[in-house]
Amino acid sequence: MKKEMIEEVVIVGGLVMVQFVYAGNSLLMSYLMSLGLGPFTIVIFSTFATFLILSPFAILFERKQWPKELSARLIGKLVLISFAGVTLFQSLFLEGIRLTSPAMATAMPNLAPGLIFFIAWIVRLEKMDMKCVYSKLKILGTLLCVFGALTMSLMHSASIIQDEKDNASIFVFDRDRVVGCIYLLGAVFVLSTNVVLQASTLAEFPAPISLSAITALIGVLITMLVQLLQNESGKVLTRSLISIGNLVGFSLLGGMVSGACVSFNGWAMKKRGPVMVSMFSPFATVISVGFSVLTLGESICLGSVGGMALMFIGLYLVLWAKGKEGFSQIESFECEFDAKKPLLS
Incomplete structure (x- = not known):
């Protein structure tokens, strides 16, 4: 009993820490780009x-x-997964x-489970x-997401100004933020499509x-x-305020931390199933909002908070419905990659 309790505390605490890392990663990426680094770099x-970092483990264990x-x-x-998952997704996400x-x-990826479904x-x-009522709930959850x-994108991009002539309030949309939200939505769609493609590929490449x-x-x-092709091979680094050495250090550190997070998620998924792991993803959004307000001085409007709430409700509806369908328990982490098995199970 004591061992199970300790394991539960480790899993819950670890999953929360993983979300702190994901939130911190978004802030770090934003900071690096503010120093002049381009998304491609x-x-x-x-x-x-x-x-x-992954290659030695792949050779040793697989x-x-x-x-x-x-x-x-x-x-x-493999080429399509690489282009979609690395070049396209990450570039769109960083630009967003x-x-x-x-x-x-950090809020937008909560769309992924519904889109993947x-x-x-x-x-x-x-x-x-x-x-089946659970299938209907999954559809409802996806629509809510x-x-x-x-809603969150529109409210985040809008601001209210006062018209001095008519003394009326006017909604004005920030073009950059609108474009950024479109980039993020596109990135999540690419990510969701890529997950489906990976699932089918792992049946041939287990x-x-x-x-x-x-x-x-x-x-x-x-x-x-x-x-x-975009003639940016040297331009990004020359404009950047960060040295190559620091960039390599950040990259290796990020790779190790990311690898540790993925490994822990895999272990937690094996112990408690993917539904529990996915339930913690909104924490990264909340943490990131807190960090942004405290460190970057950003303000969050009620409309954006309402949009986030709708997205979280939709996410949990999808996950709850999947759990109730009886697919939340898995025998091993490897079976997550069975192409014949529902992807969100």
């Missing part, structure tokens, strides 16, 4: 650090699980952070029975660490190519 260094041959279809999937705020950036249902990796995200390492390396190469 951050993506290249941080993703290459991830590759360096070498026997590597496929004997790489088909053209599998190579195509730059134009909005870390708080907004919807996309997986379209490609028949997720089941849905309209006669989307509506909450749109080595999640190796898959992450390979796609990280391919993603770095693709991002470097995109940056070269």
Whole structure:
């Protein structure tokens, strides 16, 4: 009994700490971009650090699980996952952070479970029975997430000014913030689609660490190519106020911390299931809002808070419905990557 209680405290405390790390990561990315670093530069260094850190573990623990041959279809999937998950997602996400705020950036990913469910249902990796109340709740939760995200985006981008002539209040939208919210919404959609693609790929390549390492390396190469095509290969670093040494240090530290967080989430998922792990994701938003108010002096309007609340309610509806369907318990972490199993189980 005592051992179980200690384990429960470790899991809950660890999951909360992981959310602190995720919130801090958004603030760090915002700070690095304020020093002149471009999104592509951050993506290249941080993703290459991830590759360096994951590769030894992939070789040690998953070498026997590597496929004997790489088909053209599998190579195509790896390239697509790399482009979507590394180059496109991270670039959109970082650009969204730059134009909005870390708080907004940590709130948007709460859309992902609902979008993953919807996309997986379209490609028949997720089941849905309209006669089942839980399927209806998942749809309702997804709609609430989307509506909450749109509300939060609009309220975050709007400000009220007083018209001196008519003495009336006028809503004015900040163009940069609107564009930033669109970037974040696009990033979450790309992320959700990529998760579905990863699930199907892991059926052919049943080595999640190796898959992450390979796609990280391919993603770095693709991002470097995109940056070269945009003629930004040297421009970002020369304008930056941060040295190469510090950038490498930040990247390696971020890679190690990120790897530790992913590993802990995997262990917690094995012990308590993915629903419990996912339930803690809104904590990062709350923490990030607190950090932004205290350190960056940002203000949060009631409309944005209301949008966040709707998104959180929608998220928990989706997760609760999934748990009630009986898929929340898993035998092992590896079975999370079975393409025949519902993705949000």
